[in-house]
Amino acid sequence: MSLKAFHIVFVTASTLLAFGFGAWELNNYFVTGQTQSIVMGVGSLVAGIGLIVYGKAVLKKMKHISYL
Amino acid sequence: MEIPYTVKPRPDTGLYNAKVGIWLFLASEVMLFGALFSAYILLRVGAAAGTWPHGLLNVPLGTINTLVLITSSITVVMAWVSLKLNQFGRFKVYQGVTLLCALGFLGIKSFEYKDKFSHYEIVRTDGKIVDGHLVEKTKDHVILSGHVIDPSEKVEHGSHTPEHTEITVPTAEIKKMENYGPWHSTYLAIYFTLTGLHALHVIGGAVVIGFLWGPGSKMWKTDPERFTNRIEVSGLFWHFVDLVWIFLFPVLYLL
Numbered sequence: 001m002s003l004k005a006f007h008i009v010f011v012t013a014s015t016l017l018a019f020g021f022g023a024w025e026l027n028n029y030f031v032t033g034q035t036q037s038i039v040m041g042v043g044s045l046v047a048g049i050g051l052i053v054y055g056k057a058v059l060k061k062m063k064h065i066s067y068l
Numbered sequence: 069m070e071i072p073y074t075v076k077p078r079p080d081t082g083l084y085n086a087k088v089g090i091w092l093f094l095a096s097e098v099m100l101f102g103a104l105f106s107a108y109i110l111l112r113v114g115a116a117a118g119t120w121p122h123g124l125l126n127v128p129l130g131t132i133n134t135l136v137l138i139t140s141s142i143t144v145v146m147a148w149v150s151l152k153l154n155q156f157g158r159f160k161v162y163q164g165v166t167l168l169c170a171l172g173f174l175g176i177k178s179f180e181y182k183d184k185f186s187h188y189e190i191v192r193t194d195g196k197i198v199d200g201h202l203v204e205k206t207k208d209h210v211i212l213s214g215h216v217i218d219p220s221e222k223v224e225h226g227s228h229t230p231e232h233t234e235i236t237v238p239t240a241e242i243k244k245m246e247n248y249g250p251w252h253s254t255y256l257a258i259y260f261t262l263t264g265l266h267a268l269h270v271i272g273g274a275v276v277i278g279f280l281w282g283p284g285s286k287m288w289k290t291d292p293e294r295f296t297n298r299i300e301v302s303g304l305f306w307h308f309v310d311l312v313w314i315f316l317f318p319v320l321y322l323l
Contacts, residue, residue: 003303007145013314
């Protein structure tokens, strides 16, 4: 597996973490009402979307590089 | 003597030798961290209900460190792609940013460790507990910035954050005094083991990345393909280290 393939695996895991953490922080916000939680929750969801966009862009940029 | 298959793929594996080597090494690393994650799960599942600590770690700092490592994984790939595109100058920038991210991660982690080692729990002779950060310690007394917990009063977790004040405890009233090091509880023992081992991997990775950014980059002039492969191999190791953190962060900080 090349660095390209491992990077896609990593970006996928990071995206899942970003959405999971976003949900965790939003749940915290609904329980405690802390502003910090909603800021981090929304920020994390935005970061998750950003990682999906980045993943697509990087796949396009590295299309000439092998997965092996 | 020329080392074989540093650039060309070996016919039987289809890969250059260093890539096979790093994947064999990473397989052993998966077993090492897998065993420790299993230990964590068994300890946690086996803990009596309500005894596993929550909220001991600083989530914003952990989040910043996660962002730092994700950024470093992006820059390490960009460094490799730059070499593939014959852009050595850009490689230097991306590799340098990766190194800075690694050092930044270690800086934040050491701040978190320092915070734990200066955080004390004092059990007084009257049974009450004083919990807080060390302000002063003399022969006669200890001053902590924290709060007093009465174990006889049951307080629901997360119901309120107690205000921190400076509390002076005379030495004669101290029954037990211990900081939040790995010896404090099972949770902290596995926390320090997992994050300490991970930090050692970050240090190792930073040394390699730093070498390839600095003196090791001379190879680009003599053997550019082999140098590009070295960057790929170090990038594979770095991705593994970052992936471990992607699992460590939610397990230790959130759950």
